[in-house]
Amino acid sequence: MGFYRLLLTLLIPLLTLMGLTRVARGRETRADFWQRMGVAPGGLETGARSIWLHAASMGELASAESILRLMLARDPELHILITTNSTTGRALAQKWQLPRTQARLAPFDTRWAAKRLIRAWRIAGLVVMESELWPNRLRTVAQADLPVIVLGARLSRRTARGWRRFTWISRPLLADVRWLLPQDKGSRRRFRSLGLSGDRMGDVTNLKALYTPSGRAGPDEALRNAFDRESTWLAASTHPGEDQMILKAHRIARESWPELTLILAPRHVERAEKIRGLAEERGLDVAQRTRHETCETGGVYLADTMGEMPVFYELARICFVAGSLINRGGHTPFEPAAHGCALLHGPYTSNFREIYRRLDTSGGAFQASTSKDIADLLLELRDGERRSSLAHRSAEICAQSGSPEPIVARILSLIAA
Incomplete structure (x- = not known):
């Protein structure tokens, strides 16, 4: 421990310089700097x-x-x-x-x-x-x-x-x-x-299994009215390599279900402009959250804000949990299930292996590996009774986790x- 403390002491000038550089470049404020230094005011x-x-x-x-x-x-x-x-x-x-x-x-x-x-x-x-x-x-x-x-x-x-x-x-x-x-x-x-x-x-x-909707503000009235939840699906927390597959699946499914609308929420919001370009290249109408644009029925709503995922869960009845079409281990199924979403996911689910195994074997989620697989499942869930049944089963299985x-x-x- 003595060596660790000595090493950290020697690094403090470098860390201080890095902090001042972030402030000078506008990445953080002076108050942020003093909090990192441990000398900001405050207390009980x-x-x-x-x-x-x-x-x-x-x-x-x-x-x-x-x-x-x-x-x-x-x-x-x-x-x-x-x-x-x-x-x-x-x-x-x-x-x-x-x-x-x-x-x-x-x-x-x-x-x-x-x-x-x-x-x-x-x-x-x-x-x-x-x-x-x-x-x-x-x-x-x-x-x-x-x-x-x-x-x-x-x-x-x-x-x-x-x-x-x-x-x-x-x-x-x-x-x-x-x-x-x-x-x-x-x-x-x-x-x-x-x-x-x-x-x-x-x-x-798994602490994510303990998730319950907090009751804090969900979609406002205007946003909720802009989406028909029963014909809206969400691709939650997508990574590079997944967006193209999601957009292709949307195009395929929309041929038979024209009112189907996609909310695409990237894991890293700085990719929003690139994703918008990918959608427009495919002839899809795009509305962007940060631009305060209105989404057209059958279009793509780009959810490029942070900390609002519960809002988007409330707007969509079907959720494709991303990070699972590529080898990223998949994201949590507990949150969308708690908000009443029917669950779809890709083959890579190592981050939540046990719950996805239970969901898949007990009829609480469907797995897809390709754009066509996703589109086929979306069209299967066009049936309202089938969609509601899957959402109920998804919530039931996830709620058993603690x-x-x-x-x-x-x-x-x-x-x-």
């Missing part, structure tokens, strides 16, 4: 207490939303400090508008920055998401006799091999963890092999101990 009044939840960015943070909402409901005196490595993650937390919650950029992993946050925000415990195990942060919290909790912990084979070579970091790191919830069986085995005892580990839990209640109860008991 005497008597209050906070849970500090840290996540890397939007994806990791999104899986914690149901847990955060339930914690705040269960303990009306509790405050939450959310830190993220990215400005997009912070923006997502701010968009939730949770009561008694503040969101900031995470400071660099120095002990003095962690101590300052603990004092200023009256931290009662640290919850970290997935693989955000920063040594100084964890050690500082643990030495203050506060619980360190890891949710959705992920440890790949490659990372585990590295940890075995650098036990001078991994051993004290795991010693600081009070409770860890692994996200898959492989991660659980690897954490055990590195010395984390079974009594400090919970059951294997509840945030036991997790929240354990967290609250640990910070109260």
Whole structure:
């Protein structure tokens, strides 16, 4: 640990210069810079207490939303400090508008920055998401006799091999963890092999399975009126290589179902203009969310905003879960299923292998590998009864995957101990 601290100390001038460069180029504000340096103002009044939840960015943070909402409901005196490595993650937390919650950029992993946050925000415990195990942060919290909790912990084979070579970091790191919830069986085995005892580990839990619609604002009236949900399908979180296949499938299906409308939501919104060009090359009418354009029936609505996926789930009855037509492992089926979407997906589903296996074998989702496959399934789901039946089955199977209640109860008991 001493070498890690020395190395980080030597890197601080470089990190500071990088931060100032981002400010000079307009990528971040001065307030962002001071948050990363750990010296931005803010804190809680005497008597209050906070849970500090840290996540890397939007994806990791999104899986914690149901847990955060339930914690705040269960303990009306509790405050939450959310830190993220990215400005997009912070923006997502701010968009939730949770009561008694503040969101900031995470400071660099120095002990003095962690101590300052603990004092200023009256931290009662640290919850970290997935693989955000920063040594100084964890050690500082643990030495203050506060619980360190890891949710959705992920440890790949490659990372585990590295940890075995650098036990001078991994051993004290795991010693600081009070409770860890692994996200898959492989991660659980690897954490055990590195010395984390079974009594400090919970059951294997995929946090994305705990998703429930939050009840926050969905589509406004004008947007909802612009789409007939029963003849709208959504391609959610597409990657390069998938957009062309989705657009081709839409063209094929529309020949027999002319009123079918596509909402295409790219995983990375900066690709929107390129996707628009691909659609126009194929003779498709395109409307773009950020341009405030109105989508024509049978056209393509380019959903190029961040943090609005629940809005688009509410506008479409059929959802093709992307990241699965190419080898990206597929994205979550739990969110679209919870919003009443009938599920389609591609062959690459390693990120959610077990739930997709259950969906496919129990009639809760259909798999497609080509544009024609997708088009054929869309036309099969033109039948309203068939479409409703699949959406119901999708929701039913995904809802069987767990509840945030036991997790929240354990967290609250640990910070109260």
